[in-house]
Amino acid sequence: xxxxxxxxxxxxxxxxxxxxxxxxxxxxxxxxxxxxxxxxxxxxxxxxxxxxxxxxxxxxxxxxxxxxxxxxxxxxxxxxxxxxxxxxxxxxxxxxxxxxxxxxxxxxxxxxxxxx
Amino acid sequence: xxxxxxxxxxxxxxxxxxxxxxxxxxxxxxxxxxxxxxxxxxxxxxxxxxxxxxxxxxxxxxxxxxxxxxxxxxxxxxxxxxxxxxxxxxxxxxxxxxxxxxxxxxxxxxx
Numbered sequence: 271x272x273x274x275x276x277x278x279x280x281x282x283x284x285x286x287x288x289x290x291x292x293x294x295x296x297x298x299x300x301x302x303x304x305x306x307x308x309x310x311x312x313x314x315x316x317x318x319x320x321x322x323x324x325x326x327x328x329x330x331x332x333x334x335x336x337x338x339x340x341x342x343x344x345x346x347x348x349x350x351x352x353x354x355x356x357x358x359x360x361x362x363x364x365x366x367x368x369x370x371x372x373x374x375x376x377x378x379x380x381x382x383x384x385x386x
Numbered sequence: 387x388x389x390x391x392x393x394x395x396x397x398x399x400x401x402x403x404x405x406x407x408x409x410x411x412x413x414x415x416x417x418x419x420x421x422x423x424x425x426x427x428x429x430x431x432x433x434x435x436x437x438x439x440x441x442x443x444x445x446x447x448x449x450x451x452x453x454x455x456x457x458x459x460x461x462x463x464x465x466x467x468x469x470x471x472x473x474x475x476x477x478x479x480x481x482x483x484x485x486x487x488x489x490x491x492x493x494x495x496x497x
Contacts (some may be wrong), residue, residue, distance in 0.1 A: 274429075296432050303485070305487075312487065312488070312489040312490065313430070313475065313487040313489075313490075315484065315485065315486065318484065325484075326484055332427075359473060361429050361430075363429070374432040374435060375430075375432065376432070377429030377431070377483060379428060379429055380427075380428070380429050380431055
């Protein structure tokens, strides 16, 4: 198995531009998580999906952030418009979840976003 | 408010010694707790999971304890090696499937 795949690995953009991060979870996993990691705030959960349905998006910082999971094998995290304070490493993770117990999460390599 | 604290930002030990990392939490009732390892430039990697009704879990040189009365988990690496140098994260999980991570402790094992 290739593991969780994220693209791009690095993204440099200018303030105000739209940024789209992509994630392909491990085949067979039904939960998908988007995290953001910075030195100041550590690893923060932004949103997670079960069976393609958003369950908890309380970590999404602002309306500028949106996430979709159109099918079991693909998810996007979009920032529009981007701001310098959005600069961070964004991780996608997937796991198996069944009725109250989730399996361990497998993380992708992350996307390092720099907003100038 | 809910809070997770890992004992210190950095821990330096000599090769061969036992490293002990602490994870304390308040205002949580976790169903289980996990420990992850993160190397620079990479995503966290799962190490061990311990459930609320388990006191101790072992895997090779790793040992985790979970005290729900003290609201604390201890993570031990015995016979530490320079290759164990990394950041270690604890994560608390509820039955809703959501993980909340601590800030991590960076361990450096010196030869």
